[in-house]
Amino acid sequence: xxxxxxxxxxxxxxxxxxxxxxxxxxxxxxxxxxxxxxxxxxxxxxxxxxxxxxxxxxxxxxxxxxxxxxxxxxxxxxxxxxxxxxxxxxxxxxxxxxxxxxxxxxxxxxxxxxxxxxxxxxxxxxxxxxxxxxxxxxxxxxxxxxxxxxxxxxxxxxxxxxxxxxxxxxxxxxxxxxxxxxxxxxxxxxxxxxxxxxxxxxxxxxxxxxxxxxxxxxxxxxxxxxxxxxxxxxxxxxxxxxxxxxxxxxxxxxxxxxxxxxxxxxxxxxxxxxxxxxxxxxxxxxxxxxxxxxxxxxxxxxxxxxxxxxxxxxxxxxxxxxxxxxxxxxxxxx
Numbered sequence: 001x002x003x004x005x006x007x008x009x010x011x012x013x014x015x016x017x018x019x020x021x022x023x024x025x026x027x028x029x030x031x032x033x034x035x036x037x038x039x040x041x042x043x044x045x046x047x048x049x050x051x052x053x054x055x056x057x058x059x060x061x062x063x064x065x066x067x068x069x070x071x072x073x074x075x076x077x078x079x080x081x082x083x084x085x086x087x088x089x090x091x092x093x094x095x096x097x098x099x100x101x102x103x104x105x106x107x108x109x110x111x112x113x114x115x116x117x118x119x120x121x122x123x124x125x126x127x128x129x130x131x132x133x134x135x136x137x138x139x140x141x142x143x144x145x146x147x148x149x150x151x152x153x154x155x156x157x158x159x160x161x162x163x164x165x166x167x168x169x170x171x172x173x174x175x176x177x178x179x180x181x182x183x184x185x186x187x188x189x190x191x192x193x194x195x196x197x198x199x200x201x202x203x204x205x206x207x208x209x210x211x212x213x214x215x216x217x218x219x220x221x222x223x224x225x226x227x228x229x230x231x232x233x234x235x236x237x238x239x240x241x242x243x244x245x246x247x248x249x250x251x252x253x254x255x256x257x258x259x260x261x262x263x264x265x266x267x268x269x270x271x272x273x274x275x276x277x278x279x280x281x282x283x284x285x286x287x288x289x290x291x292x293x294x295x296x297x298x299x300x301x302x303x304x305x306x307x308x309x310x311x312x313x314x315x316x317x318x319x320x321x322x323x324x325x326x327x328x329x330x331x332x333x334x
Contacts, residue, residue: 014068043262118317168295235271
């Protein structure tokens with residue numbers, strides 16, 4: 001009897017955003033900007049900010065995992081790997097994944113962080129896919145946790161309004177029903193390495209008094225260059241993925257785009273030929289939470305998702321790095 005093909009399936013999702021809300025009007029009190037200016041250009045009305053003293057991205061990730069565990073019938077002793085996408089890890093080491101695992105009572109399993117800028121979550125899906133389909137691991141917990149408020153310059157009008165804090169997570173397991181991750185395209189050309197960068201704090205430019213005074217530990221972004229590349233790459237990559245799998249716009253139930261700019265989201269949907277009622281959008285509430293934006297969308301829309309739904313996930317970020325994933329949703333929303 002021929003064995004069925006093993007796939008990697010999302011079987012649960014969790015999410016968390018901090019309680020503290022920072023509105024555009026509040027930002028306008030200390031920056032030369034306005035609610036109208038921010039809303040018109042990027043589509044953001046407010047974002048969440050983690051204000052718990054001494055807490056980093058792991059705090060957000062722990063809350064997201066706890067949300068997932070509390071709402072889904074999961075035996076956490078069966079989770080055999082924890083991986084975390086974060087551009088804002090608690091520390092260079094130990095890993096944020098290991099902190100999340102310890103605090104959530106997931107003991108004795110391999111844990112590690114990885115960093116792929118804003119597309120980190122979809123890179124993580126492909127990584128987890130390989131681990132699960134190979135049979136080496138059976139239940140991989142993928143977390144994306146970002147405390148972007150820690151690396152944004154409060155006085156920078158170009159970046160301060162864009163980012164927020166949050167975390168999302170998914171559990172990925174093997175399946176034999178043809179559900180789960182079907183295909184992915186992941187790319188990086190590093191042509192924009194200077195357009196979106198955290199210049200200091202790594203081994204190339206270690207922290208000094210001078211780097212701190214120069215503001216080099218805050219995110220720098222050339223907004224126009226990033227925008228122009230993202231508009232092209234997210235749409236083109238998603239269309240390439242659809243074409244090589246024989247998918248039309250009618251086959252797609254949901255598009256889940258990175259939440260960086262409403263105009264980029266609109267352009268991506270148009271390029272794919274998909275109407276906006278099939279596109280998950282929560283940028284107005286949470287802003288850009290970097291690699292956490294896509295799982296936060298899955299978390300928020302979970303109740304509307306049906307087993308077998310075709311989803312295209314797509315993101316673009318620093319490097320430049322970008323990609324798209326096609327997956328079939330693994331369960332009816334709850």
